[in-house]
Amino acid sequence: MDTSSKPRNLGGSLPVPNVQHLAAAPPVLHRYLRDADADAPALSSTNAAAAAASSSVPVVDLARLLDPAHADGEAARLRAACQDWGFFHLVNHGVPDQVIHDVKEDIKAFFRLPLADKQALAQGPAGIEGYGQAFVVSEDQKLDWADMLFLSTQPPEYRSLNFWPSRPATFRGSLERYSLAVQRVATHLLAAMARNLGVEDTGKMTAIAASQAMRINYYPPCPQAHDRVLGLSPHSDAVGLTLLLQVSPVPGLQIRREGAWIPVAPLPGALVANVGDVIEVLTNGRYKSIEHRAVVNASQERVSVAAFHSARFDANYGPLQEIIRAGEAPLYRTIAVEDYVKLLLSNKLQGKSAMDAMKINPPA
Template sequence: MDDTSAKPRNLGGSLPVPNVQDLAARPADELTPAVLHRYLRGADAPALSAATVTVPVVDLGRLLDPSSSMDIEAASLRAACEDWGFFQVVNHGVPDEVIHDVREDLKAFFQLPLAEKQALAQGPGGIEGYGQAFVVSEDQKLDWADMLFLSTLPPEYRSLNFWPSRPATFGGSLQRYAAEVQRVAAGLLRAMARNLGVADTEEMTRIAAAQGMRINYYPPCPQAHDKVLGLSPHSDAVGLTLLLQASPVAGLQIRREGAWIPVEPLPGALIANVGDVIEVLTNGRYKSIEHRAVVNARHERISVAAFHTAMFGGTYGPLEEIIVGQGEAPRYRTVGVEDYVKLVLSSKLEGKNIMDAMKINNAP
């Protein structure tokens, strides 16, 4: 299916792989080790810390309120970005009905017949549509998940031929949710700029000018839930990610102090994480964090990650004010947004490999 949007074409795609939801629906005796071998992990199987953490919490209402509590909340945001790279956003102002509607429509989409979903399959030159991402070789391990990836903002970046026609309310609910989440991202980035001493907050908020949504479906895997992963360990190669759980099953884990730690989402919160682009812009002051998703033995899990980036035509590189303020040389290269996206889409989802490629030689 051709991309009908105003975005650059042929930025990179993913090899076609079997549909995991369909695979998971087969009788148990058909899911033999031979069938599952591309999903079974070795050293990176889901061993984890017994501890469950509540990552730092940022109250967006207080953060944007020009009062004494604003400074306290700004300090909380600074600590979350410097020490964790992940935080939960409460009092974000996204209406309950907007969240309810998008959750219900995401669930309804994945209940459609496989043929109807596959009519929205990704084309060879991009990752928009239904399928999988970051599959670059025939022998790499696969994630136990399917996804629907859509460009949501600005409107001219939307490839509406990949947007589901059923449920009939899908497009409207996703557009309303996209606009609300972009507002949240811009508010957080504006506060980060103030914390960093960046006078022109547009230097940060420009990385929320564009938005894409990765809608994830993780089927249960009773045969090998402790040997497969829903999403391989990685850091997000974007500016700022805001994650919404569309089902009550937890699965997100972050790498902290050498261990994989489950994150228990707060009711009504959005989970935010610093992406690789923010690490580049801040010259390493804020660091992106590796995370992954595990699979439940009995229950499906659905989530939607809103990725915020700069518009095509811009660049990513360390901000001059931050370099001068740190008194250090740039640690990362400056590249065009289009070239950066091509780098990302030609790479396997693996740790912080994009940041390694962005580092200037000999940078720590």
């Protein structure tokens, strides 16, 4: 199969108003206000127990994981983080401080550009690359209080450079350097996961770092109704492995754990790693993807960039035979990556809906 470019017409998103512009001209539109249900921020605000749990989010040290003298102990911590949490802070990851500094500054500078400059990179009708929003499939669904710039970053032939900002002038170079460094981190982590799972050919896991896309998020403050809007609806990541850089020191990421929303406070110098739906499929449920969301601050903006790692479009997703135990049936079907992406983009962001669609015996 020709892999010189990614397939076209994978699925798009309906156009929505620019939230950064709306934030400067209140009141908040009704499509952003959440009902008083289980996902409304105000009904699950941080309490003492949640704050304590936040400090318990696992920390994995990549330098120790790659050091033969410490690898076994750190591999055990990685295994526990993947099995018990699905999320962890990654420290000593090897991405140079200057690379992180540069990409942070350029991302912040992009969102300070005039609206017309950003809208020049607006998404087209057949894809989610560019500036706008994703997973908007109807005119009446609730919207997220956020704007995004979505870019395919790896491999280079998958890029649509017409969506890459030319301002600031250093943006493309800094994102390229960050992209390559983070892809190496993802490959190291996936290889370690494979060894933990007893998969001798680590390439079967590291293949889901062959493709990378970046979702660069801007969450404006919302003083009028920050407790009734969400920056990002509850969902699990429908990719292999996500590495998140919290550009701002402002907290906002929360994970669903044992029925509660647990904040993941920014840890200086760390990336946040999380198991995606594809890893749940490959491991036949040994490692499970976790629902998470982003809440909005009343007075401060928040910026983050998620690096999503997946397999190339000419690959398939399905449970690895080495992981399925004797007498155990595969829980998930096997699907071509291209068909999987089309499935995802045809639905709104909602819980673990992608995993339900992948199950051989979906819930009734």
